[in-house]
Amino acid sequence: MKIFLVGMPGCGKSTVGKVLAERLGYTFLDLDTLVEEQEGMTVPQVFEQQGQDYFREAEARALRAVASRPDRVVLATGGGAPCFCGNMAFMGAQGITVYLRLSPQELVDRLTALDLQARPLLRDKTPPELLRYLAETLQQREQFYRQSVCTVAAGAAPATAVAQQIEQCLAGLPQEGNGSI
Template sequence: MSSAQVLSQLTELPAKVFLVGMPGCGKSTVGKELAQRLQCTFLDLDTLIEEQEGLAVPQVFEQRGQEYFRQAEAQALRLAAARSERLVLATGGGAPCFCENMGFMVSQGATVYLKLTPAELVARLTPSDLQGRPLLRDKTPDELLVYLADTLRQREPFYQQASLVVAAGGRDVPTVAQQIEQCLLGAASQ
């Protein structure tokens, strides 16, 4: 199924575009580029959580636990979606999988899954990326590959509910953002 077919139900450019996918797939970098192309606001869900909680995401995980974090994440997501301006929101890798967030995002706008293989993800994640992500921290490259493959298998059913799936591996940020923009604009003009 082509991306234009998947998005054919859109009649106008969506006010909210949610980017989903695994850690390291490029949601934030593609999101910034896409927001610029669409001339709208870019938001990062992790940043919104940090502002809401007064703590960095790793600290929320460590001090309050994953269940608390997921509830805070769902709250920040819903507050962002309620904003009046048009926006592109980069979500956390696990956000679609908890608190009925994926269904909520689908109901609020366009959802875009930036798809990469586990090997592509490992190649993209830097040591500082890993230290800033509590679930990826302190893993060897082999452990990281196994963890990402297992996690992707669990999350893929949620990610696949997106209105657009984009293979983001081996392509630069402007190219990926341009493809998403063209699909959104093409679907809106039908």
């Protein structure tokens, strides 16, 4: 079983993913980290040296490699991953997709506390520019995110509470095989 966490940058996919994986006894993986290992360079370097199209193809390759793993995995995807290369449909066919939803303002509040230089599409934006960019990008991406089996409001809740909400959603889904998640 694979659980794919999707949503905008800063929505908590990595933080919640680690908590959820620990609670379920799954392996936690981060798609950006896998791309970096696969490509031998950081995500910003891939963007700068190869371009966004190449990055999206590398991301799709890394995603497909995760699907072939025999272990149970919680994967934090990149914010754009579901929107390219048929990735959302692929994830839906390979496991369970969970959308961690936040408003653009909640995203800005979280992201302005982080170092945005590691995020190629967000760096060098002022808070008003960041809000505008996130609102426009969310509007474009939400058609993909909303295809998820579960949608969880990630707002101000701590990661443990969000992980519990995901578990509750998963418990309400038809179970595979032996009835365990």
